[in-house]
Amino acid sequence: MSTAxxxxxxxxxxxxxxxxxxxxRYLPVLATFALFVGLFGVGGLRYEGFADPQVFLSLLLDNAxxxxxxxxxxxxxxxGGIDLSVGSVVALSTMIAARTLELGWSPYLAMATVLVVGAxxxxxxxxxxxxxxxxxxxxxLAGMFLARGLTYLINVExxxxxxxxxxxxxxxxxxxxxxxxxxxxxxxxxxxxxxxxYVLARTRFGRTVYAVGGSESSAMLMxxxxxxxxxxxxxxxxxxxxxxxxxxxxxxxSGNSLHAVGMELDAIAAVVIGGTLLTGxxxxxxxxxxxxxxxxxxxxxISFDGTLSSWWTRITIGLLVLVFVVIQRFMxxxxx
Amino acid sequence: MRKVLAHQxxxxxxxxxxxxxxxxxxxxxxFDIRMQDGHLFGSLIDVLRNSAPVLLVALGMTxxxxxRGIDLSVGAVAAIAxxVACTYIVGSDEGAVGTAIVACSMALGVCVLLGxxxxxxxxxxxxxxxxxxxxLMVAGRGLAxxxxxxxxxxxxxxxxxxxxxxxxxxxxxxxxxxxxVFGLTALxxxxxxxxxxxxxxxxxxxxxxxxGVRARTIIWTxxxxxxxxxxxxxxxxxxxxxxxxxxxxxxWIELDAILAVVIGGTSLAGxxxxxxxxxxxxxxxxxxxxxxxxxxxxxxxxxxxKALVVVAVCLVQSPKARAALxxxxxxxxxxxxxxx
Numbered sequence: 001m002s003t004a005x006x007x008x009x010x011x012x013x014x015x016x017x018x019x020x021x022x023x024x025r026y027l028p029v030l031a032t033f034a035l036f037v038g039l040f041g042v043g044g045l046r047y048e049g050f051a052d053p054q055v056f057l058s059l060l061l062d063n064a065x066x067x068x069x070x071x072x073x074x075x076x077x078x079x080g081g082i083d084l085s086v087g088s089v090v091a092l093s094t095m096i097a098a099r100t101l102e103l104g105w106s107p108y109l110a111m112a113t114v115l116v117v118g119a120x121x122x123x124x125x126x127x128x129x130x131x132x133x134x135x136x137x138x139x140x141l142a143g144m145f146l147a148r149g150l151t152y153l154i155n156v157e158x159x160x161x162x163x164x165x166x167x168x169x170x171x172x173x174x175x176x177x178x179x180x181x182x183x184x185x186x187x188x189x190x191x192x193x194x195x196x197x198y199v200l201a202r203t204r205f206g207r208t209v210y211a212v213g214g215s216e217s218s219a220m221l222m223x224x225x226x227x228x229x230x231x232x233x234x235x236x237x238x239x240x241x242x243x244x245x246x247x248x249x250x251x252x253x254s255g256n257s258l259h260a261v262g263m264e265l266d267a268i269a270a271v272v273i274g275g276t277l278l279t280g281x282x283x284x285x286x287x288x289x290x291x292x293x294x295x296x297x298x299x300x301x302i303s304f305d306g307t308l309s310s311w312w313t314r315i316t317i318g319l320l321v322l323v324f325v326v327i328q329r330f331m332x333x334x335x336x
Numbered sequence: 337m338r339k340v341l342a343h344q345x346x347x348x349x350x351x352x353x354x355x356x357x358x359x360x361x362x363x364x365x366x367f368d369i370r371m372q373d374g375h376l377f378g379s380l381i382d383v384l385r386n387s388a389p390v391l392l393v394a395l396g397m398t399x400x401x402x403x404r405g406i407d408l409s410v411g412a413v414a415a416i417a418x419x420v421a422c423t424y425i426v427g428s429d430e431g432a433v434g435t436a437i438v439a440c441s442m443a444l445g446v447c448v449l450l451g452x453x454x455x456x457x458x459x460x461x462x463x464x465x466x467x468x469x470x471x472l473m474v475a476g477r478g479l480a481x482x483x484x485x486x487x488x489x490x491x492x493x494x495x496x497x498x499x500x501x502x503x504x505x506x507x508x509x510x511x512x513x514x515x516x517v518f519g520l521t522a523l524x525x526x527x528x529x530x531x532x533x534x535x536x537x538x539x540x541x542x543x544x545x546x547x548g549v550r551a552r553t554i555i556w557t558x559x560x561x562x563x564x565x566x567x568x569x570x571x572x573x574x575x576x577x578x579x580x581x582x583x584x585x586x587x588w589i590e591l592d593a594i595l596a597v598v599i600g601g602t603s604l605a606g607x608x609x610x611x612x613x614x615x616x617x618x619x620x621x622x623x624x625x626x627x628x629x630x631x632x633x634x635x636x637x638x639x640x641x642k643a644l645v646v647v648a649v650c651l652v653q654s655p656k657a658r659a660a661l662x663x664x665x666x667x668x669x670x671x672x673x674x675x676x
Contacts, residue, residue, distance in 0.1 A: 131656065139650070142646040146640060149637050150640060152636035153637050265473065309485075311482055314477055315478035321471050
């Protein structure tokens with residue numbers, strides 16, 4: 001009767017390969033991966049030099065900060081929240097770094113200050129959200145305004161960074177076999193993805209994040225530490241935004257209050273395209289990274305083409321978000 | 337006295353009054369209004385005129401929030417409206433009265449379409465409002481740049497620029513337009529059943545549908561209305577500078593509008609709205625923006641103060657924060673004796 005689905009003893013390896021179905025939770029990520037490979041393949045066919053591995057490495061290099069942001073955002077969205085403050089925190093981080101370096105602080109102290117400020121801001125928003133029942137949207141909106149306002153208070157003008165340590169990190173490259181190169185910012189971003197993936201998949205904190213996103217009241221009744229997780233994800237997001245801000249400061253070697261306007265939208269879009277459910281409970285960090293890469297590929301596409309204008313990037317991103325949201329909607333509707 | 341204190345508008349109005357007093361202390365001539373070139377002139381008139389775009393967007397946002405939704409795309413819609421109008425004016429007989437009217441109608445027509453789109457995603461496909469409108473928020477500025485071809489389009493049309501800087505009966509046109517929309521909205525929602533139906537949908541869409549309310553149509557209507565208001569605001573902003581920059585027109589106006597709605601006492605959980613509150617909220621935000629440079633702080637820092645206001649308002653509204661305060665401050669003995 002059901003011989004077709006039950007693997008029979010003695011089935012050839014080919015049968016097993018043919019009958020293999022990836023677990024359904026990996027399907028959205030696989031779709032994003034297919035989209036990324038497809039985009040890259042089309043680019044490689046259409047434009048000379050697009051398929052070069054260095055283009056892929058540059059993609060990572062140009063989007064390292066966004067990958068870090070998207071990782072933090074994934075944690076928040078997995079619990080069913082949202083963090084609108086990340087773009088402003090990036091701007092604040094570049095500004096704090098630039099200003100403290102200008103005052104002659106040690107670069108390591110400056111970096112530590114930035115990371116602490118980001119994490120504290122995130123924690124404050126988390127506390128507001130959990131203990132005062134303020135909607136994540138509004139609390140992080142306040143955080144967004146607060147961070148942007150602080151940035152303007154530090155300085156309205158742009159400050160350039162000339163610290164040797166920052167320049168060293170910005171310009172030193174790692175040579176890979178085959179004459180390709182990458183930078184330390186990429187290493188940091190990939191390390192963040194790896195750590196986040198481990199935390200979500202293998203630690204008690206990570207599993208509780210999924211549980212809270214699935215159903216907060218159930219998680220509470222199970223005796224899980226909902227409060228710690230709900231505040232913790234915003235701390236992580238704030239920390240990631242600050243780290244992303246440091247990477248951005250290294251990338252641009254300047255602090256500016258107008259940096260990263262609207263970057264929170266890119267981060268949210270990357271997470272959505274990466275297959276994370278916006279209602280929370282399902283999604284993978286690796287998907288968010290692929291989402292960022294898809295966004296980056298679209299940008300590369302447009303710069304390679306030359307006839308398309310830059311605003312097509314935003315329109316395409318909007319369309320992609322739409323497609324993924326509608327697909328999500330139908331998938332969840334079918335299940336329920 | 338207690339009745340006055342319990343009214344939901346007391347705190348917003350009080351905050352506005354405090355803000356005005358700070359201004360008067362900083363610059364004693366703040367309340368001065370005089371006639372100049374045949375119209376009223378003064379800081380207060382400035383505040384009223386500048387509050388028009390925020391008020392318009394906030395009015396639409398109030399109704400959307402009352403249905404338990406949110407519209408993040410209003411800034412992008414405003415940019416598209418400005419872009420459409422300016423591009424049309426430049427492309428045809430630039431100075432004519434008819435051109436301005438056709439341009440504005442076209443822009444508002446486009447806004448209706450955009451509102452229908454948002455409403456379709458929310459009401460028909462059932463996508464969460466914040467995500468559904470995020471799509472247009474991301475793509476909208478791209479569309480606006482597509483219309484203007486990425487240029488900062490400058491227009492030269494007297495009727496169009498009168499929309500922002502003109503005066504009728506000594507009063508600024510922008511303010512009159514905003515107040516007209518305010519009056520019409522108040523009339524339609526409070527003198528007909530529409531307001532109650534909107535609140536019913538906000539409290540429980542499913543129950544209201546079962547009770548015979550056309551929830552889907554109402555949700556659709558409020559998103560179209562929000563887009564229309566945003567478009568009108570976009571036209572006023574564009575007319576104010578006689579130009580459109582698709583990147584910056586109406587940037588963050590959605591946040592200002594949400595802030596105005598929250599300050600006015602409309603609950604973000606839906607089901608209850610106050611248009612007068614929104615009016616006070618919009619005036620408060622514009623006055624705040626005027627106050628910051630007035631007391632000698634760089635005007636860009638107004639975001640910081642807005643953040644503090646949001647947090648304060650939310651804490652005042654939050655039942656948990658109120659409960660926490662009540663525990664620490666036990667009821668006075670007299671009151672206890674009176675109740676027992």
